[in-house]
Amino acid sequence: MSDKTTIPEHRIPVIVGIGEIVDRPKEITAGLEPLDLLERALRRAEADAGVKLLDEVQSLDVVNFLSWRYRDPEKLLAQRLGVAPSYCYYGPVGGESPIRYIHEAAQRIARGECSVAAVCGAEAQSTATKAERAGAKLPWTPFAHDVEEPKRGAAFQKPLAVKLGVFRPVTVYPFYEAASSAHWGQTPREAMAESGTLWSRYSEAAAQNPNAWLQRRFAPDEITTATADNRLIAWPYTKLMVANPMVNMGGALLLTSLARARAAGIAEDKLVYPLGGAAAEEPRDYLLRDQFYESHPQNAVLKAVMDLAGGDGNKFDAIELYSCFPCVPKMARRTLGLGAEVQPTVTGGLTFFGAPLNTYMTHAACAMVRSLREGAKLGLLYGQGGFVTKHHALVLSKLPPREALAQETSVQAQADSNKRAVPEFVTDASGKGKVESFTVLYGRSGDVEHGVVMLRIADDRRTLARIPASDGTTLAHLLNMDRTPVGSLGEIMMAADGVPEWRVA
8 A cells, every 4th residue: 555545544453542440458458359350440541532432342352360260250350340242252361461452443433344342451469469378358259269270381381391290381481581591692690780770671660650560660681680588589589580360460551543533522632543463472381492593483473573663673662572471572572683772662571560460461552552642753562471482562653554453363374384393302301411591490488399301302302301409510601600501511311210310421
């Protein structure tokens, strides 16, 4: 299409309202349940738009929540709002899902399937956890024990990964952290310094965000130095380098068509336009990936949204790079061609703003809308779910689109075309093993529990192996700050419990 293409205003989606709520109850039992948070966030989004829209909602997306279980929460929410949307969806687990829902809602408006859409998410993990610990009964909608908990983590991983403890995000992302920094030629010390500087920037944004859970700036050394209050969890991650789900938050966005917004008299300076985006994913079993120093789906998704910005990541003057762990934005900013001085967030990050599990990017979208209303022109929202598994990015603009919103979102074919051969995974190994990546797991006391190495062995096969806490020499080799152990050789032996163990040569 040329720049002169005129799109009918009823087929141009716009974000017109944003709402957020942070709940810090003085008494545990006074805490709001997720349904309350959802409803309040939506009513705040309607107030932000300045016109009555909720009773016209025809498309309702509710981000999956884990702090409380309901039967059909999307229907319960619709009942509270007094609406019966033709599209009413409660989605699966995934940190990228809010971006997908906003994108899909915009596409529905562009297709003429609806004129008002709502996307919302909430968690009350802080209250739920405190209540459980205190044995307090919450006066919430009864917990739906008969509803199956969504499959996560261990359900998709190999038994050896589960046995070794590398099946949770905090123990899997370190494989990307070590492999990527080695690939970039960094020493572990340099990689840690980059993480600390980047995370400090996230905390600076959180300090200025009234909706953030932790509203203070942390210095890089505070973030990366292990202390009693900032214990190591899985090398190289301290507590201040990982997501903080112990929050109570709700967020919501309202979308409509440009025609409906103008007919309602919504001020032009409120309007933010979705221009397009992209999605791709990896196998859920992370050991079915070809390597761990880059993510082909992440690359494909970010290159696609760069194309919307004229092929230059520097055209984005407001950015949100998903921040569950440092390796994610570190990889992303390199793919986008952004320098080390990048400001990677408008929100504050999952450590400092808080990590309401799957719905952080709902809040990031609200923060991005504020940034665009306040003077930014082009914004990038990049969300991610699983273990560097699911990726979705969306471009928002202060200016109306020149082309109709594309309906094809997947860039899976491009991602898959870059994938190399995946090594065969074996559990019975012996002989020489070369480190592909690694982590070291720590207990709550700060003591090493054991190390885990991902190894390449004969015929380029792959295995996982343990380093016992008693093997100080090999652990010191893994934890050397001045030389990466990636690429180093050692010997594999099978332990009495049938688990491979590795010792540095």
